[in-house]
Amino acid sequence: MTRRSEFDLDYSHGLEGENLVDTLLRGGKTVEVKTDLKWKLTGNLYIETECWYQTSQSWELSGLKASTADYWAFVLEGMVLMVPTVTLRHIVYLEGYPIANNMLPNPSRGYLIKPESILEVIKKNPLP
Numbered sequence: 001m002t003r004r005s006e007f008d009l010d011y012s013h014g015l016e017g018e019n020l021v022d023t024l025l026r027g028g029k030t031v032e033v034k035t036d037l038k039w040k041l042t043g044n045l046y047i048e049t050e051c052w053y054q055t056s057q058s059w060e061l062s063g064l065k066a067s068t069a070d071y072w073a074f075v076l077e078g079m080v081l082m083v084p085t086v087t088l089r090h091i092v093y094l095e096g097y098p099i100a101n102n103m104l105p106n107p108s109r110g111y112l113i114k115p116e117s118i119l120e121v122i123k124k125n126p127l128p
Helices: 006-025 083-093 115-124
Strands: 030-034 045-052 058-061 071-076 078-084 097-101 108-113
Touching: 006 071, 045 083, 045 097, 071 083, 078 083, 083 108, 083 115, 108 115
Parallel strands: 030 071
Antiparallel strands: 045 058, 045 108, 071 078, 097 108
C-alpha cells in the first residue's frame, strides 16, 4: 500500500478550493453579497429573515429565508466571508440571536450573529 505524500493531499485540497472559486467567478453558482457597515462597531452581522411590506401590510419572508442564492458573502473591511446558504441557515438558527429592527419605513426581523460564531460552528462540523 502506498501512502500519498503531504504534497499530494495539500494539492488535492487546494485544487478543490480553486475549482470552487473558479465556479463562483465564472457564474456557476449564485452569491448574495451583504455589506454590514455596523459589524465593526457591534461585532455582529445582522441577517434579515422577514420584512414588513407597506403594500401588503404584512410580514413576508425576505433575506435568508427567501434567498435562492447558493452562497452568502459578507464583505467585512476588504475581506469576504462566504458561506453556503444552507449552512448559514443552520448556523443562524443554531447560534443567532433573534432581533427586530423597527426602523421605519421598512421594519425587519432577523438574527444577530458574530462572524467568529459562523467559523466556530464550521470548525466543529466541517462542511462536506
